[in-house]
Amino acid sequence: MEHIYDVAVVGGGIAGFSAALSLKSLRLDYLWLGDAEFGEKVKNSEYVRNFPSFVGDGKQFFEALMRQKEREEIAFTHGRADGIFRTKDLFAISVLPDMYSARAVILCTGVDLRGKLQGEREFSGRGVSYCAVCDGALYRGKRIAAVLSSPDFIGEAEYLADFAEKVYAFAPFEAAFEHKNIDLCHDLPRSIEGNMRVERLLSDRGTYDVDGVFLLRKAVPPEALVGGLRTEGAHAIVGRDMATNLKGLFAAGDITGLPYQYAKAAGEGLVAAHSAKRYLSEISKI
Numbered sequence: 572m573e574h575i576y577d578v579a580v581v582g583g584g585i586a587g588f589s590a591a592l593s594l595k596s597l598r599l600d601y602l603w604l605g606d607a608e609f610g611e612k613v614k615n616s617e618y619v620r621n622f623p624s625f626v627g628d629g630k631q632f633f634e635a636l637m638r639q640k641e642r643e644e645i646a647f648t649h650g651r652a653d654g655i656f657r658t659k660d661l662f663a664i665s666v667l668p669d670m671y672s673a674r675a676v677i678l679c680t681g682v683d684l685r686g687k688l689q690g691e692r693e694f695s696g697r698g699v700s701y702c703a704v705c706d707g708a709l710y711r712g713k714r715i716a717a718v719l720s721s722p723d724f725i726g727e728a729e730y731l732a733d734f735a736e737k738v739y740a741f742a743p744f745e746a747a748f749e750h751k752n753i754d755l756c757h758d759l760p761r762s763i764e765g766n767m768r769v770e771r772l773l774s775d776r777g778t779y780d781v782d783g784v785f786l787l788r789k790a791v792p793p794e795a796l797v798g799g800l801r802t803e804g805a806h807a808i809v810g811r812d813m814a815t816n817l818k819g820l821f822a823a824g825d826i827t828g829l830p831y832q833y834a835k836a837a838g839e840g841l842v843a844a845h846s847a848k849r850y851l852s853e854i855s856k857i
């Protein structure tokens with residue numbers, strides 16, 4: 572007979588881990604599923620400066636999380652969900668060729684910040700960053716490029732200019748910046764080059780010698796994974812209890828919106844687990 576989990580957590584990052592930790596302590600039968608444990612966003616962080624009690628870089632953060640996972644005996648199932656469907660009172664999670672069933676789901680699939688800039692992946696964590704607030708202070712007195720996908724990121728470029736000697740802001744729109752050390756560039760960024768770390772950004776018009784490149788983008792919408800999920804841009808719309816518009820489906824972490832931060836992801840994972848427990852108690856009374 573098919574096994575039916577109480578809760579399936581989809582996504583192997585901090586939000587998913589936090590949800591799985593809480594589900595275990597709440598004594599629920601959970602499936603924690605992801606295509607990677609913690610993944611690149613943890614391992615590639617140059618320095619984790621804002622997660623309470625932790626001091627170190629991404630690699631050390633990853634190791635600490637793995638130690639905790641082992642100590643708490645948190646089970647992880649490797650697999651990429653290709654569809655989540657609501658059947659009568661259950662969710663079916665497709666991980667081709669397998670199918671899992673759960674009464675509730677916590678969606679923790681993050682946002683995909685990567686694009687198609689040549690060299691971007693190679694230098695991720697070695698000068699390429701996606702988060703001005705996380706890494707801006709590392710570039711005090713340095714020259715950086717900020718690639719802005721929309722005017723929503725003007726504030727982040729200004730934030731970077733507080734630290735950097737010079738910010739080249741690449742934007743496909745007109746923008747006025749308060750900081751005098753921001754140069755607006757309408758060139759099209761093509762590739763990132765360097766040796767051990769980023770050394771330059773090449774555009775369709777020239778070469779910029781920089782120590783870092785910030786790629787400030789909106790992410791991909793999640794409704795492709797869960798039909799009927801209400802979203803706003805790249806993010807699932809949730810309430811304070813992390814509930815989405817679909818009964819029994821919760822979301823936590825970057826997928827629910829800015830700020831993209833470990834502490835927020837961990838907190839939301841915990842809240843979602845408690846909300847899922849409450850939801851299960853309610854449906855068991857019906």
Ligand SMILES: Cc1cc2nc3c(=O)[nH]c(=O)nc-3n(C[C@H](O)[C@H](O)[C@H](O)COP(=O)(O)OP(=O)(O)OC[C@H]3O[C@@H](n4cnc5c(N)ncnc54)[C@H](O)[C@@H]3O)c2cc1C
Pocket residue numbers: 581582583584585586587604605606607608609610611612613615616617618619620621622650651652653679680681682684695696699700701702705796823824825826830831832833834836
């Ligand atoms: C280079 C870098 C450095 C950073 N440094 C900091 C920092 O210093 N401090 C800080 O607070 N924040 C930092 N951040 C932001 C932080 O990494 C994120 O806010 C956090 O990882 C979000 O956690 P999450 O669990 O929501 O999502 P993610 O970490 O993105 O995890 C989601 C996981 O789900 C997986 N997944 C996606 N779709 C599916 C699917 N269909 N099926 C199965 N699995 C799926 C993804 O592959 C991924 O492993 C940094 C980010 C980057 C990129």
